[in-house]
């Protein structure tokens with residue numbers, strides 16, 4: 001029997017996200033998170049308001065200059081833009097690949113309840129099939145890694161999350177969907193940048209050794225990672241050069257060269273920090289001849305400024321979209337390619 005995955009060139013699809021000057025918008029906040037983001041600007045929660053919030057970004061003219069892909073949440077995959085077209089169709093028509101977050105959030109890890117594990121493997125194959133039929137060509141799974149001094153993360157939690165990421169990656173590839181693996185090392189905490197670097201290295205080292213044990217083909221896997229930054233409660237502000245040095249060192253030490261590429265999350269950095277740090281990381285990776293392409297996959301750093309201007313009001317839409325496109329242009333230019 002010919003498997004669907006055999007008909008799709010997953011490696012070429014994965015590589016296509018790294019086309020010059022392009023990256024991925026993470027517009028995949030869960031209903032809960034999107035509701036909270038809107039509430040912060042006094043926008044009441046409803047499926048319709050979340051649809052308009054997505055349309056603010058996905059309906060903006062010219063985003064295809066900067067975006068190779070957009071990660072959607074399940075709710076958005078079935079919604080339509082103001083143009084009357086389903087969001088995945090209107091993205092695909094502009095050459096932007098639609099993707100979907102497929103994990104079902106986190107829960108406490110029973111062995112170490114201060115840490116979390118990611119849910120969503122149950123019934124995943126059937127969901128993947130449905131998402132593919134709705135037009136998704138790639139997927140994302142997020143695990144969360146919390147730093148607390150030398151105590152957390154525990155290697156048991158890292159291992160459990162790595163196993164789940166590997167199982168997800170295999171299922172996504174079998175379904176003909178490119179997997180984005182996102183073990184997010186959180187910015188929250190008092191830790192130093194050096195500690196963040198060590199934890200990123202340990203997390204990714206563990207992940208890629210488990211992927212190998214599970215025979216996951218890394219050439220069609222995209223890694224989504226945090227940058228190495230001092231914790232948000234550390235009282236320290238890193239320079240872009242410091243962030244670049246530690247981030248690229250952690251990646252060179254732990255990410256196999258055949259990995260199709262690496263994308264960054266913004267993780268609570270300001271849009272400006274996320275832009276400047278990306279520029280420094282891109283420069284450093286080029287100077288060191290890093291083997292994989294790099295780009296952005298931000299949610300907050302791309303959407304925050306526009307949301308603050310929009311505030312749920314139609315009369316602010318044009319201004320908000322202009323701010324979004326300006327930030328996209330700056331983040332794209334930061335890639336320097």
Ligand code: 13P
Nearest residue numbers: 026265266267298299300
């Ligand atoms: P931020 O860029 O806001 O960190 O979000 C990226 C993401 O996809 C988190 O899962």
